[in-house]
Amino acid sequence: MNIRQIRATPVNITFRAPYRFSYGAIASLTKTVIEVETEDGVIGLGECADGDRAADVVAMGAKLIGHDVREIGTAEAKTVPGMRYTPWGNVLAARRVFGGIEMAMWDARGKTEGVSLATLLGGARRDRIELTEYFSYRWPGIDPGECSPTEVARYCASMIERHGSTRFEGKMGTVDLAEEVHMVAEVRAAIGDRPLQLDANGVWTVPTAREALRRVAPFDISWFEEPCETYEEMARLRRFSDIPFSAHSIDLPKAHALGCPEAIVTNINEHGGIARTVAFIRACEMFGVGFRFHSGETGIASAAYLHLTAALDHVRDPSQTLFHWYADDVIEGGPHRHDGGFVALPHGPGLGVTLDRAALARCHQRYLDEGPFPDGRKGGYGGQFRKR
Structure with a gap:
Protein backbone atom coordinates (compact mmCIF):
# COMPACT_ATOMS: atom_id res chain seq x y z
CA MET A 1 0.00 0.00 0.00
CA ALA A 118 -17.93 4.06 5.97
CA THR A 119 -16.81 0.54 6.85
CA LEU A 120 -13.32 1.78 7.69
CA LEU A 121 -14.93 4.34 10.00
CA GLY A 122 -16.89 1.69 11.89
CA GLY A 123 -19.79 0.94 9.58
CA ALA A 124 -22.67 2.79 7.92
CA ARG A 125 -25.63 3.52 10.18
CA ARG A 126 -27.71 4.69 7.21
CA ASP A 127 -27.55 4.22 3.46
CA ARG A 128 -29.60 7.30 2.45
CA ILE A 129 -28.40 10.78 3.39
CA GLU A 130 -30.85 13.70 3.60
CA LEU A 131 -29.57 16.98 2.14
CA THR A 132 -31.00 20.47 1.69
CA GLU A 133 -32.16 21.98 -1.60
CA TYR A 134 -30.54 25.35 -2.28
CA PHE A 135 -32.09 28.48 -3.76
CA SER A 136 -30.83 31.99 -4.47
CA TYR A 137 -31.00 34.69 -7.05
CA ARG A 138 -29.15 33.38 -10.13
CA TRP A 139 -27.95 35.09 -13.28
CA PRO A 140 -29.03 33.55 -16.60
CA GLY A 141 -26.89 30.62 -17.80
CA ILE A 142 -27.86 27.19 -19.11
CA ASP A 143 -30.91 27.70 -16.91
CA PRO A 144 -32.75 31.05 -17.15
CA GLY A 145 -31.94 31.90 -13.53
CA GLU A 146 -34.14 33.61 -10.95
CA CYS A 147 -34.15 37.38 -10.43
CA SER A 148 -37.31 38.03 -8.42
CA PRO A 149 -39.05 36.59 -5.35
CA THR A 150 -41.73 35.02 -7.55
CA GLU A 151 -39.17 33.34 -9.80
CA VAL A 152 -37.28 31.93 -6.80
CA ALA A 153 -40.51 30.55 -5.34
CA ARG A 154 -41.43 28.97 -8.67
CA TYR A 155 -37.99 27.36 -8.79
CA CYS A 156 -38.50 25.86 -5.32
CA ALA A 157 -41.93 24.55 -6.32
CA SER A 158 -40.38 22.97 -9.42
CA MET A 159 -37.77 21.20 -7.27
CA ILE A 160 -40.60 19.64 -5.24
CA GLU A 161 -42.40 18.57 -8.40
CA ARG A 162 -39.33 17.23 -10.20
CA HIS A 163 -37.22 15.86 -7.34
CA GLY A 164 -39.43 15.61 -4.28
CA SER A 165 -37.25 18.07 -2.35
CA THR A 166 -37.90 17.97 1.39
CA ARG A 167 -35.90 20.86 2.92
CA PHE A 168 -34.82 24.21 1.48
CA GLU A 169 -31.94 26.58 2.23
CA GLY A 170 -31.51 29.95 0.56
CA LYS A 171 -29.18 32.90 0.26
CA MET A 172 -29.89 36.31 1.71
CA GLY A 173 -27.71 39.42 1.87
CA THR A 174 -27.61 39.91 -1.91
CA VAL A 175 -30.33 42.51 -2.62
CA ASP A 176 -32.52 44.90 -0.62
CA LEU A 177 -33.77 43.40 2.63
CA ALA A 178 -37.42 44.15 1.88
CA GLU A 179 -37.16 42.26 -1.39
CA GLU A 180 -35.50 39.32 0.32
CA VAL A 181 -38.18 39.16 3.02
CA HIS A 182 -40.71 39.09 0.17
CA MET A 183 -38.70 36.22 -1.35
CA VAL A 184 -38.81 34.28 1.93
CA ALA A 185 -42.58 34.78 2.14
CA GLU A 186 -43.04 33.56 -1.44
CA VAL A 187 -40.79 30.53 -0.87
CA ARG A 188 -42.66 29.62 2.33
CA ALA A 189 -45.95 29.71 0.43
CA ALA A 190 -44.46 27.57 -2.36
CA ILE A 191 -42.92 24.84 -0.16
CA GLY A 192 -45.69 24.52 2.43
CA ASP A 193 -44.57 23.26 5.82
CA ARG A 194 -41.22 21.85 4.63
CA PRO A 195 -38.25 23.05 6.72
CA LEU A 196 -36.79 26.38 5.55
CA GLN A 197 -33.25 27.58 6.32
CA LEU A 198 -31.51 30.84 5.39
CA ASP A 199 -27.89 31.94 4.93
CA ALA A 200 -26.47 35.48 4.78
CA ASN A 201 -22.76 34.49 4.77
CA GLY A 202 -21.99 36.98 7.54
CA VAL A 203 -22.67 40.09 5.48
CA TRP A 204 -24.89 41.99 7.92
CA THR A 205 -24.07 44.21 10.87
CA VAL A 206 -25.79 43.35 14.14
CA PRO A 207 -28.57 45.99 13.72
CA THR A 208 -29.35 44.82 10.16
CA ALA A 209 -29.27 41.17 11.19
CA ARG A 210 -31.55 41.89 14.14
CA GLU A 211 -34.08 43.53 11.83
CA ALA A 212 -33.79 40.72 9.27
CA LEU A 213 -34.37 38.06 11.92
CA ARG A 214 -37.40 39.92 13.20
CA ARG A 215 -38.91 40.14 9.72
CA VAL A 216 -38.35 36.50 8.71
CA ALA A 217 -39.44 35.02 12.07
CA PRO A 218 -43.12 34.65 11.01
CA PHE A 219 -42.06 32.21 8.28
CA ASP A 220 -40.88 29.46 10.65
CA ILE A 221 -37.13 29.44 9.94
CA SER A 222 -35.41 26.23 11.06
CA TRP A 223 -31.82 27.54 10.92
CA PHE A 224 -30.08 30.77 10.02
CA GLU A 225 -26.48 30.54 8.86
CA GLU A 226 -24.18 33.46 9.63
CA PRO A 227 -26.56 36.40 9.99
CA CYS A 228 -23.37 38.11 11.21
CA GLU A 229 -19.73 37.22 10.74
CA THR A 230 -18.47 36.50 14.27
CA TYR A 231 -19.58 34.23 17.08
CA GLU A 232 -19.72 37.23 19.43
CA GLU A 233 -22.10 39.06 17.09
CA MET A 234 -24.34 36.02 16.83
CA ALA A 235 -24.33 35.72 20.61
CA ARG A 236 -25.53 39.33 20.82
CA LEU A 237 -28.37 38.45 18.42
CA ARG A 238 -29.43 35.54 20.57
CA ARG A 239 -31.23 37.94 22.91
CA PHE A 240 -33.57 38.91 20.08
CA SER A 241 -34.16 35.63 18.25
CA ASP A 242 -34.57 31.95 19.08
CA ILE A 243 -33.76 30.77 15.53
CA PRO A 244 -30.73 28.44 15.76
CA PHE A 245 -27.55 29.79 14.14
CA SER A 246 -24.76 28.02 12.27
CA ALA A 247 -21.36 29.21 11.06
CA HIS A 248 -18.49 28.17 8.78
CA SER A 249 -15.70 29.50 10.99
CA ILE A 250 -14.28 26.93 13.39
CA ASP A 251 -13.89 27.65 17.10
CA LEU A 252 -15.50 24.89 19.13
CA PRO A 253 -14.39 26.13 22.60
CA LYS A 254 -15.87 29.55 21.86
CA ALA A 255 -19.11 28.07 20.49
CA HIS A 256 -19.45 26.04 23.69
CA ALA A 257 -18.65 29.02 25.93
CA LEU A 258 -21.04 31.41 24.17
CA GLY A 259 -23.74 28.84 23.45
CA CYS A 260 -23.73 30.16 19.92
CA PRO A 261 -23.63 29.21 17.08
CA GLU A 262 -25.55 26.01 17.65
CA ALA A 263 -23.84 24.23 14.73
CA ILE A 264 -20.59 24.43 12.77
CA VAL A 265 -20.77 23.82 9.02
CA THR A 266 -17.48 23.05 7.25
CA ASN A 267 -15.80 20.68 4.81
CA ILE A 268 -13.18 17.96 5.24
CA ASN A 269 -10.21 20.01 3.97
CA GLU A 270 -10.69 22.68 6.60
CA HIS A 271 -9.93 20.19 9.36
CA GLY A 272 -6.98 18.59 7.61
CA GLY A 273 -8.58 15.39 6.34
CA ILE A 274 -11.01 12.65 7.20
CA ALA A 275 -9.34 11.51 10.44
CA ARG A 276 -9.30 15.01 11.91
CA THR A 277 -12.84 15.70 10.73
CA VAL A 278 -14.02 12.58 12.55
CA ALA A 279 -12.21 13.75 15.71
CA PHE A 280 -13.79 17.20 15.41
CA ILE A 281 -17.29 15.79 14.96
CA ARG A 282 -16.83 13.64 18.05
CA ALA A 283 -15.68 16.73 19.99
CA CYS A 284 -18.78 18.61 18.78
CA GLU A 285 -20.90 15.74 20.07
CA MET A 286 -19.21 15.91 23.48
CA PHE A 287 -19.76 19.68 23.75
CA GLY A 288 -23.33 19.58 22.43
CA VAL A 289 -22.59 21.59 19.26
CA GLY A 290 -24.12 20.46 15.98
CA PHE A 291 -22.14 19.64 12.86
CA ARG A 292 -23.02 19.66 9.16
CA PHE A 293 -21.10 19.67 5.90
CA HIS A 294 -21.35 22.62 3.54
CA SER A 295 -21.90 22.50 -0.19
CA GLY A 296 -19.62 23.06 -3.15
CA GLU A 297 -17.38 20.02 -3.70
CA THR A 298 -16.95 17.74 -6.69
CA GLY A 299 -18.43 14.27 -6.53
CA ILE A 300 -15.21 13.07 -4.88
CA ALA A 301 -15.29 15.08 -1.65
CA SER A 302 -19.08 14.92 -1.67
CA ALA A 303 -18.80 11.11 -1.55
CA ALA A 304 -16.44 11.46 1.41
CA TYR A 305 -18.87 13.56 3.41
CA LEU A 306 -21.70 11.18 2.56
CA HIS A 307 -19.67 8.32 4.05
CA LEU A 308 -18.84 10.32 7.18
CA THR A 309 -22.49 11.25 7.59
CA ALA A 310 -23.46 7.59 7.23
CA ALA A 311 -20.92 6.44 9.81
CA LEU A 312 -21.24 9.22 12.42
CA ASP A 313 -24.57 9.56 14.19
CA HIS A 314 -23.87 13.10 15.38
CA VAL A 315 -24.24 14.46 11.82
CA ARG A 316 -28.02 14.38 12.16
CA ASP A 317 -29.33 17.53 10.48
CA PRO A 318 -29.20 17.56 6.68
CA SER A 319 -26.00 18.97 5.22
CA GLN A 320 -25.95 21.31 2.25
CA THR A 321 -25.74 20.45 -1.43
CA LEU A 322 -25.77 22.18 -4.82
CA PHE A 323 -26.09 18.98 -6.87
CA HIS A 324 -29.10 20.18 -8.87
CA TRP A 325 -27.14 23.28 -9.87
CA TYR A 326 -24.15 21.36 -11.28
CA ALA A 327 -23.84 21.12 -15.06
CA ASP A 328 -20.79 18.84 -14.87
CA ASP A 329 -18.67 16.74 -12.53
CA VAL A 330 -15.47 14.69 -12.64
CA ILE A 331 -16.96 11.35 -11.52
CA GLU A 332 -18.54 8.70 -13.70
CA GLY A 333 -22.29 9.22 -13.92
CA GLY A 334 -22.05 12.94 -13.23
CA PRO A 335 -23.28 14.65 -10.04
CA HIS A 336 -24.72 12.52 -7.25
CA ARG A 337 -28.48 11.97 -7.63
CA HIS A 338 -30.51 13.97 -5.11
CA ASP A 339 -34.13 12.81 -5.21
CA GLY A 340 -36.81 12.70 -2.55
CA GLY A 341 -34.52 14.87 -0.42
CA PHE A 342 -31.96 12.05 -0.11
CA VAL A 343 -28.75 10.91 -1.78
CA ALA A 344 -27.82 7.23 -1.74
CA LEU A 345 -24.57 6.32 -0.02
CA PRO A 346 -22.12 5.42 -2.82
CA HIS A 347 -21.51 1.68 -3.00
CA GLY A 348 -18.15 0.13 -3.71
CA PRO A 349 -14.74 0.23 -2.02
CA GLY A 350 -13.22 3.44 -0.71
CA LEU A 351 -15.30 6.47 -1.59
CA GLY A 352 -17.37 4.42 -4.02
CA VAL A 353 -16.84 6.78 -6.97
CA THR A 354 -14.76 6.46 -10.14
CA LEU A 355 -12.91 9.25 -11.94
CA ASP A 356 -14.22 10.03 -15.43
Missing part, protein backbone atom coordinates in the same frame (compact mmCIF):
# COMPACT_ATOMS: atom_id res chain seq x y z
CA ASN A 2 2.95 2.35 -0.45
CA ILE A 3 2.56 5.54 -2.48
CA ARG A 4 4.24 5.57 -5.89
CA GLN A 5 2.95 8.85 -7.32
CA ILE A 6 0.65 11.78 -6.50
CA ARG A 7 -1.03 13.80 -9.27
CA ALA A 8 -3.11 16.98 -9.02
CA THR A 9 -5.41 18.60 -11.57
CA PRO A 10 -7.23 21.94 -11.11
CA VAL A 11 -10.77 21.88 -12.48
CA ASN A 12 -13.83 24.09 -12.82
CA ILE A 13 -17.22 22.54 -12.11
CA THR A 14 -19.67 24.76 -13.93
CA PHE A 15 -23.12 25.70 -12.64
CA ARG A 16 -26.27 25.62 -14.72
CA ALA A 17 -26.63 29.32 -13.82
CA PRO A 18 -24.27 31.60 -11.83
CA TYR A 19 -25.61 31.98 -8.32
CA ARG A 20 -25.51 35.17 -6.29
CA PHE A 21 -24.56 35.50 -2.65
CA SER A 22 -23.09 38.16 -0.39
CA TYR A 23 -19.54 37.72 -1.75
CA GLY A 24 -20.69 38.39 -5.35
CA ALA A 25 -21.55 35.66 -7.85
CA ILE A 26 -20.04 32.37 -8.94
CA ALA A 27 -20.41 30.48 -12.22
CA SER A 28 -17.94 27.62 -11.63
CA LEU A 29 -16.37 26.00 -8.58
CA THR A 30 -12.57 25.73 -8.74
CA LYS A 31 -11.22 22.58 -7.08
CA THR A 32 -8.06 20.46 -7.26
CA VAL A 33 -8.57 16.76 -7.98
CA ILE A 34 -5.91 14.55 -6.38
CA GLU A 35 -4.84 11.05 -7.40
CA VAL A 36 -2.69 9.00 -5.04
CA GLU A 37 -1.36 5.96 -6.89
CA THR A 38 0.09 3.06 -4.92
CA GLU A 39 2.86 0.70 -5.99
CA ASP A 40 0.11 -1.88 -6.64
CA GLY A 41 -1.54 0.41 -9.19
CA VAL A 42 -4.50 1.37 -6.98
CA ILE A 43 -5.57 5.00 -7.41
CA GLY A 44 -7.16 6.82 -4.50
CA LEU A 45 -9.11 10.03 -5.15
CA GLY A 46 -9.11 13.20 -3.09
CA GLU A 47 -9.84 16.88 -3.47
CA CYS A 48 -8.70 20.30 -2.31
CA ALA A 49 -11.64 22.64 -1.91
CA ASP A 50 -9.96 26.04 -2.06
CA GLY A 51 -9.08 26.56 -5.72
CA ASP A 52 -5.97 25.59 -7.66
CA ARG A 53 -3.63 23.90 -5.20
CA ALA A 54 -2.00 21.58 -7.73
CA ALA A 55 1.57 22.84 -7.24
CA ASP A 56 1.23 22.63 -3.46
CA VAL A 57 -0.16 19.10 -3.68
CA VAL A 58 2.68 17.91 -5.89
CA ALA A 59 5.30 19.53 -3.62
CA MET A 60 3.79 17.99 -0.49
CA GLY A 61 3.25 14.69 -2.24
CA ALA A 62 6.95 14.39 -3.02
CA LYS A 63 7.54 13.94 0.73
CA LEU A 64 5.13 11.00 0.82
CA ILE A 65 6.51 8.82 -1.98
CA GLY A 66 7.00 5.32 -0.52
CA HIS A 67 4.72 6.07 2.45
CA ASP A 68 2.06 3.54 3.46
CA VAL A 69 -1.41 4.97 2.78
CA ARG A 70 -2.65 3.51 6.09
CA GLU A 71 -0.22 5.60 8.14
CA ILE A 72 -2.18 8.84 8.25
CA GLY A 73 -0.60 10.20 11.41
CA THR A 74 3.01 9.86 10.29
CA ALA A 75 2.10 11.30 6.86
CA GLU A 76 0.66 14.38 8.57
CA ALA A 77 3.76 14.70 10.76
CA LYS A 78 5.95 14.72 7.63
CA THR A 79 4.02 17.45 5.87
CA VAL A 80 2.04 19.72 8.22
CA PRO A 81 3.70 21.98 10.84
CA GLY A 82 2.89 20.80 14.34
CA MET A 83 1.82 24.20 15.63
CA ARG A 84 -1.11 26.55 15.07
CA TYR A 85 1.11 29.30 13.63
CA THR A 86 4.59 29.66 12.22
CA PRO A 87 6.21 32.70 10.54
CA TRP A 88 7.96 30.33 8.10
CA GLY A 89 4.89 28.83 6.49
CA ASN A 90 1.11 28.82 6.11
CA VAL A 91 -0.21 26.19 8.51
CA LEU A 92 -3.82 26.52 7.33
CA ALA A 93 -2.82 26.09 3.68
CA ALA A 94 -0.69 23.05 4.53
CA ARG A 95 -3.55 21.52 6.50
CA ARG A 96 -5.97 22.02 3.61
CA VAL A 97 -3.57 20.50 1.09
CA PHE A 98 -2.84 17.53 3.32
CA GLY A 99 -6.56 17.07 3.85
CA GLY A 100 -7.01 16.48 0.13
CA ILE A 101 -4.11 14.02 -0.05
CA GLU A 102 -5.30 12.25 3.11
CA MET A 103 -8.76 11.79 1.57
CA ALA A 104 -7.13 10.02 -1.38
CA MET A 105 -5.10 7.85 1.01
CA TRP A 106 -8.31 6.65 2.67
CA ASP A 107 -9.84 5.95 -0.75
CA ALA A 108 -6.75 3.96 -1.82
CA ARG A 109 -6.84 1.97 1.41
CA GLY A 110 -10.53 1.16 0.99
CA LYS A 111 -10.01 0.08 -2.60
CA THR A 112 -7.04 -2.08 -1.63
CA GLU A 113 -8.92 -3.76 1.22
CA GLY A 114 -12.18 -3.97 -0.74
CA VAL A 115 -14.28 -2.06 1.81
CA SER A 116 -16.02 1.30 1.85
CA LEU A 117 -14.87 4.39 3.73
CA ARG A 357 -11.05 10.80 -17.41
CA ALA A 358 -12.88 12.61 -20.20
CA ALA A 359 -14.77 14.74 -17.67
CA LEU A 360 -11.54 15.49 -15.79
CA ALA A 361 -9.92 16.74 -19.00
CA ARG A 362 -13.00 18.78 -19.89
CA CYS A 363 -13.23 20.39 -16.44
CA HIS A 364 -9.48 21.08 -16.43
CA GLN A 365 -9.73 22.83 -19.79
CA ARG A 366 -12.62 24.87 -18.44
CA TYR A 367 -10.36 26.00 -15.57
CA LEU A 368 -7.66 27.03 -18.08
CA ASP A 369 -10.24 28.97 -20.09
CA GLU A 370 -12.15 30.62 -17.22
CA GLY A 371 -9.61 31.00 -14.43
CA PRO A 372 -10.47 30.42 -10.76
CA PHE A 373 -14.00 30.93 -9.45
CA PRO A 374 -15.42 32.90 -12.41
CA ASP A 375 -18.59 34.87 -11.76
CA GLY A 376 -20.06 34.44 -15.22
CA ARG A 377 -20.30 38.19 -15.74
CA LYS A 378 -17.84 40.75 -17.02
CA GLY A 379 -15.67 42.14 -14.24
CA GLY A 380 -14.62 38.93 -12.49
CA TYR A 381 -15.50 37.21 -9.24
CA GLY A 382 -15.89 38.87 -5.88
CA GLY A 383 -15.39 42.47 -4.87
CA GLN A 384 -18.96 42.91 -3.66
CA PHE A 385 -18.62 41.74 -0.05
CA ARG A 386 -19.36 44.45 2.47
CA LYS A 387 -21.13 44.77 5.78
CA ARG A 388 -24.66 46.08 5.54
